Amino acid sequence: MKSVNFLLAFVLMALASSLASAFDPSPLQDYCVAINDTKTAIFVNGRFCKDPSVATADDFTFSGLNIPLDTNNLVGFNATLVNVDNIPGLNTLGIAIARADFAPGGVSSPHIHPRGTELVLVQKGTFYAGFVDSNNTLFGKTLYPGDVFVIPVGLIHFQVNTGKTDGVLYVSFNSQNPGLIILANSTFGTNPPIDPYALSRAFQLDVNAVKQLQAKFSSTN
Known part of the structure; x- marks a missing residue:
């Protein structure tokens, strides 16, 4: 019984952890101005951080x-x-x-x-x-x-x-x-293209209609 309770507690903790990490992590300091220069930065989360002493209002x-x-x-x-x-x-x-x-x-x-x-x-x-x-x-x-x-x-x-x-x-x-994932672009505008036959079955379209859509949306990516 103890092992069952332990397993349940472990699953609940794992679930809570996965939910917590599904969104942006909470900041661990007042701010972390993003910077691309890794030589003079410290990685916290999201991006490398500029030295706070040189941050300005423009940031x-x-x-x-x-x-x-x-x-x-x-x-x-x-x-x-x-x-x-x-x-x-x-x-x-x-x-x-x-x-x-x-x-x-x-x-x-x-x-x-x-x-x-x-x-x-x-x-x-x-x-x-x-x-x-x-x-x-x-x-x-x-x-x-x-x-x-x-x-x-x-x-x-x-x-x-x-x-x-x-x-x-x-x-x-x-x-x-x-x-941002635009459904039309991500379905018909991929590189390389998704198999037109697969899309024709999925959307109940003629294969040639799928190919026309792929030709149209491939130019937008």
Whole structure:
């Protein structure tokens, strides 16, 4: 009986450890400004750290989220992600932000952020946003300026500008680098390509239709 209790305790501890490591690790100091120079840095987590005595306010600053982006593309969408790559002071803090611009009818194609929950704030326009859970249930909602929508980490989601004017979303993540997997690109735009026959069976498409999609999306990677 003792061995059973010990095994159960071990499994629970292992599960707790795996859950704790699924997100950005907690910082162990006030800040850890990211630096690429490994000769003068100490690795803590995420990136190497600059000597705190030479950190400046610029390490914690980014300018430009007020600037509209060009949405003249196939999906009518463009975004600026502000993460640890352009604010070194975000390193180990487990947070990032983005501005997303949409033309009328523009779409943020179905995608996944494997390392971050997403919080969407509508700044301008009317949107339909949604995510799909592991039971294939769609949670969708029409959003207006001032509305907030939460997308759990790792779930497929999208946003569509359903209004007749340009739209703007501000998006935050609980990760310094949430990652991005666009489903269409990752399915039909891989290098090398996935076997067209496998995709035709999976999506119930003609093989030639799959090849056409692969030719289209391979140029976007």
